[in-house]
Amino acid sequence: MMEMVRVVLVGCGGMSYRWMEVSKEHPQLELVGFVDMNEEAARARAADYGARDVAIDTDLQRVLDATRPDAVFDCTVPGAHAQITVTALQEGYHVLGEKPLADSMENARRSVAAAQAAGKIYAIIQNRRYDPNIRRLARTLRSGAIGPLTALNSDFYIGAHFGGFRDHMRHVLLLDMAIHTFDAARLLLEADPVAVYCREWNPAGSWYDHDASAVAVFEMSSGVVYTYRGSWCSEGLNTTWEADWRVIGQQGSITWDGAEGFRGETAAAAGDFRSEMDVLPIEPAAASDRVGGHEGIIHEFVTCVQNGGTPETVCTDNIKSLAMVFGAIESAESGRRVEIEG
Numbered sequence: 001m002m003e004m005v006r007v008v009l010v011g012c013g014g015m016s017y018r019w020m021e022v023s024k025e026h027p028q029l030e031l032v033g034f035v036d037m038n039e040e041a042a043r044a045r046a047a048d049y050g051a052r053d054v055a056i057d058t059d060l061q062r063v064l065d066a067t068r069p070d071a072v073f074d075c076t077v078p079g080a081h082a083q084i085t086v087t088a089l090q091e092g093y094h095v096l097g098e099k100p101l102a103d104s105m106e107n108a109r110r111s112v113a114a115a116q117a118a119g120k121i122y123a124i125i126q127n128r129r130y131d132p133n134i135r136r137l138a139r140t141l142r143s144g145a146i147g148p149l150t151a152l153n154s155d156f157y158i159g160a161h162f163g164g165f166r167d168h169m170r171h172v173l174l175l176d177m178a179i180h181t182f183d184a185a186r187l188l189l190e191a192d193p194v195a196v197y198c199r200e201w202n203p204a205g206s207w208y209d210h211d212a213s214a215v216a217v218f219e220m221s222s223g224v225v226y227t228y229r230g231s232w233c234s235e236g237l238n239t240t241w242e243a244d245w246r247v248i249g250q251q252g253s254i255t256w257d258g259a260e261g262f263r264g265e266t267a268a269a270a271g272d273f274r275s276e277m278d279v280l281p282i283e284p285a286a287a288s289d290r291v292g293g294h295e296g297i298i299h300e301f302v303t304c305v306q307n308g309g310t311p312e313t314v315c316t317d318n319i320k321s322l323a324m325v326f327g328a329i330e331s332a333e334s335g336r337r338v339e340i341e342g
């Protein structure tokens with residue numbers, strides 16, 4: 001029987017509830033400490049978990065000293081990620097953190113360096129990677145069904161009336177949401193960003209203080225051009241949270257609505273003007289697919305802590321998705337094409 005993985009949960013706000021639920025049901029994971037700037041929030045999350053003999057405090061170091069866990073779950077706000085992560089890694093603990101990896105590329109690189117120096121796992125909850133439908137699409141593309149890929153397009157349009165801090169955020173769409181879509185593009189293309197040109201704006205009638213719409217054109221390492229169009233203030237005909245996608249290959253195309261809606265065609269024969277097309281079936285679900293959202297990532301993280309191995313969303317890979325976000329922001333602010341370094 002595998003040993004339990006003992007974990008301290010840092011950041012006990014609303015985002016942490018999902019982590020707590022998954023932890024509660026995992027047979028080989030035990031939350032042994034709860035940390036939050038607001039001690040009552042930590043006590044409330046511990047009560048949700050049903051824990052009695054656990055450490056509860058506003059100070060991470062005190063809880064680490066008291067519990068000596070195997071790992072830390074970082075559910076704090078982005079501005080605190082680097083401090084929490086580096087502290088935990090330097091103390092010798094593995095870390096699984098909420099996205100984004102950090103609030104700047106400088107802090108992201110510092111966190112990655114700390115993981116490498118400590119020889120510990122630092123992975124990110126990039127939960128939409130573990131959606132069963134994107135896995136089906138990715139395997140279909142890997143099969144070569146539409147030939148070598150030439151273009152990837154995504155559209156994300158949701159009229160999100162959040163209220164609260166998001167209404168006042170700068171770069172609210174790119175910082176708060178686009179990393180999910182950018183990371184999905186990297187998964188589908190099996191490629192990394194090289195450069196980007198991005199244009200942000202705030203449409204008339206927007207309920208946000210700052211730019212809430214964006215268009216970005218990424219040059220990827222595979223030679224494919226990936227285009228992103230999105231808005232947080234688009235009323236009507238909203239896309240799914242996973243966006244609408246079109247993948248173009250030399251022998252065909254596939255569209256995906258971000259849920260279970262797929263359409264695919266492959267060229268069967270050349271015609272006088274348009275080629276004759278065959279319907280392309282999308283690969284079915286497979287037992288080997290990494291799926292399950294939060295459950296899938298947390299399960300993989302626990303297994304890697306127990307047995308060794310590297311989670312798919314390890315920081316050395318995920319930093320490339322974060323680089324797309326900050327590259328797009330730099331381009332939008334400067335009005336020029338920006339080369340991207342991970």
